[in-house]
Amino acid sequence: MPTEEEGKLFEDMMAFKEDVFLVCLGFSRDPSDAEDLTQDVYLRAYRNVGRIHTPYAVKEWLLRVARNTCLDHQKKKRIVRMFHERTSVSASLSGMEAPSDPAETNERLKALKQAICRLPKKLREVFVLRLYGDISYQELARTLGIKEGTVMSRLNRARKAVADSVKEELDGRKTG
Amino acid sequence: MGEKQDDRAFEDIAGLIREDKERALERFRKGDFDQKIRARIAAVSDGERRPLVRRLLVPVSVVLLFMVAAGALLLLSRRRTTAPLGGPGRMMTVLGGLPGISELALPKEAIPPATMPTSGAARTVWTVLTLAIEQKEAEEKKSVVPTGPIKVPRLSLEKKMEILFKDKVIERVLVSILRKSEEV
Numbered sequence A: 001m002p003t004e005e006e007g008k009l010f011e012d013m014m015a016f017k018e019d020v021f022l023v024c025l026g027f028s029r030d031p032s033d034a035e036d037l038t039q040d041v042y043l044r045a046y047r048n049v050g051r052i053h054t055p056y057a058v059k060e061w062l063l064r065v066a067r068n069t070c071l072d073h074q075k076k077k078r079i080v081r082m083f084h085e086r087t088s089v090s091a092s093l094s095g096m097e098a099p100s101d102p103a104e105t106n107e108r109l110k111a112l113k114q115a116i117c118r119l120p121k122k123l124r125e126v127f128v129l130r131l132y133g134d135i136s137y138q139e140l141a142r143t144l145g146i147k148e149g150t151v152m153s154r155l156n157r158a159r160k161a162v163a164d165s166v167k168e169e170l171d172g173r174k175t176g
Numbered sequence B: 001m002g003e004k005q006d007d008r009a010f011e012d013i014a015g016l017i018r019e020d021k022e023r024a025l026e027r028f029r030k031g032d033f034d035q036k037i038r039a040r041i042a043a044v045s046d047g048e049r050r051p052l053v054r055r056l057l058v059p060v061s062v063v064l065l066f067m068v069a070a071g072a073l074l075l076l077s078r079r080r081t082t083a084p085l086g087g088p089g090r091m092m093t094v095l096g097g098l099p100g101i102s103e104l105a106l107p108k109e110a111i112p113p114a115t116m117p118t119s120g121a122a123r124t125v126w127t128v129l130t131l132a133i134e135q136k137e138a139e140e141k142k143s144v145v146p147t148g149p150i151k152v153p154r155l156s157l158e159k160k161m162e163i164l165f166k167d168k169v170i171e172r173v174l175v176s177i178l179r180k181s182e183e184v
Helices: A004-028 A031-047 A055-095 A103-118 A121-131 A137-144 A148-175 B002-030 B033-048 B052-077 B088-096 B120-142 B157-183
Strands: none
Touching: A004 A031, A004 A055, A004 A121, A004 B002, A004 B033, A031 A055, A031 B002, A031 B033, A055 A121, A055 A137, A103 A121, A103 A148, A103 B002, A121 A137, A121 A148, A121 B002, A137 A148, A148 B002
C-alpha cells in the first residue's frame, strides 16, 4: 500500500499516460492491446512506486516499466503470434479502420507494423521508444542504460531495416 | 541520391507512425483510462487488504518452523556430556530409593542389548521398569511371597509375651471348635 507521498507521485505519473500508451502501441501493434498494456504498466508502477528514489526521473522510470511490461507481454505471446501473425495484424487494423481512411494507408500501416515486429529486440525498443514515445536520445540512453552513440546507431539501423521491409512488403503486394 | 531516397523513406515512415499514433490516441482519449485504472487498482488493493492475523499467519509460521528446526539441529549437533553428580548413576540412586524398586536386584544382562536404549539414564529407567513388570508377573503366576530382606521391627519382651499369649488363645479356641465339629 503506497504512502501519501507515493500516492502523489503516482498521480504525477498519470500525466504521462499518453506517452506510455504510445510506447505500448509501438510494441503491441494494436490499440486495444496497447490500452491493456498501459493499464498493466500503471498497475506495476502503483505497486513499485516506493522504489523511485529520484522523483524527477519519473517519466524515465515509467517508460522503463512500460518497455519491460511490453517485452514480457511479447515473450508470453511469441509462440501464439508465430501461428497467428497475419490474422492478428489484419484483425487489429480492421478494428481501427475509419470509413474516411483510404485503403492504401491501411496497407502501408500493416506493412509498417509487420516491419517493426520483425526487428531484433534491441533495435525494436530503440525505434519504438524514439518514434512512438518521442523520447530524446539522452532520455533513451538513460532509460535503456546504453550510450547515446549506441542509441543513434541502433536507431539508424532500425529505420533503415523498417524502410526496406515496408518497401519490400508494398512492392510484393503490388506485383502479387 | 541514395541518401535522399533514404530520407524520403524515413519521412514516409515517420508520417505513417504519426498517423498511427493519432488514430490510436483518438481512440484512447475516448475511453476513460483514469477511471479504468483506478477501478483496477481498487480491485487489486481490496484483494490485498487482508486481516492482520491472516497476513501474519504465514510469516510467523515459517519463522516458528525455522526456529524449531534450528533448535533440533542444535540439539543434535551438540556434544553429549555426562550430567553433573554422576548422570545415570545418580538416577539409579534416586530410583533405588523409591519403595518397591529398592528391593530389586538389577541383573546386568537381563535384557538383550539390542532392545535396550543407548542413553545411560534411559537405559537404567528402562531396566528397572522392565524388571519390576517381570517380577510382578511372576508373583501373580506363582503366588509366591517375595523373597528378600524384610525389615522386622524389634519387639520388647512384654510385647512378645502378649503376642504368644494371644496366639495360644486363638490356637485353643480353634482346636476346641475343631473337636466340637468332629463330634457333630
